Amino acid sequence: MTIETWIKAEAESLGFALCGITTPEPPNSLPTYLEWLAAGRHANMAYLATPQAIALRADPRQLLPNCQSILVLAMPYPPATANCPTGHGQIAAYARAEDYHSHLPKLLNQLLDHLREHLGQAVSARVCTDSAPLLERELAQRAGLGWIGRNTCLIHPQYGSYLLLAEILLDLPLQPDSPFKAEYCGTCQRCLQACPTACILPNRTLDASRCLSYLTIENKGPIPTDLRSAIADHVFGCDLCQQACPWNRRIATAASPNISPDLRQDLQTLTTQTFKQRWGHSALERSRRRGYLRNAAIVLGNQQDPNALPALLHALQHDPEPLVRAHAAWAIAQISPAHPALTQALQTESDPLVRAELIQGNQTG
């Protein structure tokens, strides 16, 4: 058995559905990435545009001295069902399980330990799970794992796009796999049609500033008013462009746990501590309490259910975060335009962001 075959069998035994090998050559997609940055499509994610981050993406060999091979691995995760009851919110499928940032590195390090033991020699390596600047979808395509779809996700003919990608950079010379040369999007446009903000660009990149995944997770400030209705009931992330993809309809796998939190209750009771207790082990932690409750207020405003008013009024009057109070004010105005509580709150509210929403809400209706 070759070492390449041994590594792939070991990866499979650890639960990785796909494992391919590529070289650490600079990626061909770097110019497209640089154009994407220059056009400001990365929104407020300034960490993507630092000279160091660009230099590392330009040449993976800078991440590991004497890097000679890159293992690219993919772990499938279950897709999410698309609906949730009024008063609740949808969470992206990948975020419903334990945070992959914590469990994938353990598996990758196990694979690495087994490899060192098998070879009986020291191996220099760097494990990456969204934790280092890499153009990982190109690496995955180069390692034969699939093609980059029009929705910007890596797609495998059998496993679709619900895949967590990870890499191990190695100083071992390994035989690279053939790149995945086919492209099976054809004339399909379903992801473009499903995207509520038309943020999928023709060159298979996203305008992050309009993508619900960015707006509800990475964006730490207010959500632009003109994009709030597009959020619908997505309280964390968005799977619409993956749910629409025919390559995901054919995967036979159990649905992810149906977690759709009660947003009315959360707006009234969730503290920083209880947020950490509930979501501290998951990807939701990334939004922090204030981002999560900001999103919760928008979802309730979009649902326009009067039963949500007590929770939103509670948030407007008592939440310590201006970001949450501001979005609660907006949501109240969606359900009950010019609600008297908006005028009352103006008597005592001093934060400029909240005051602007209160004034806007008073003018609605």
Ligand code: SF4
């Ligand atoms: S995640 Fe949602 S908003 Fe972002 S590109 Fe896909 S469908 Fe559009």
Ligand code: SF4
């Ligand atoms: S929905 Fe269609 S166009 Fe979009 S990624 Fe899937 S196959 Fe490609």
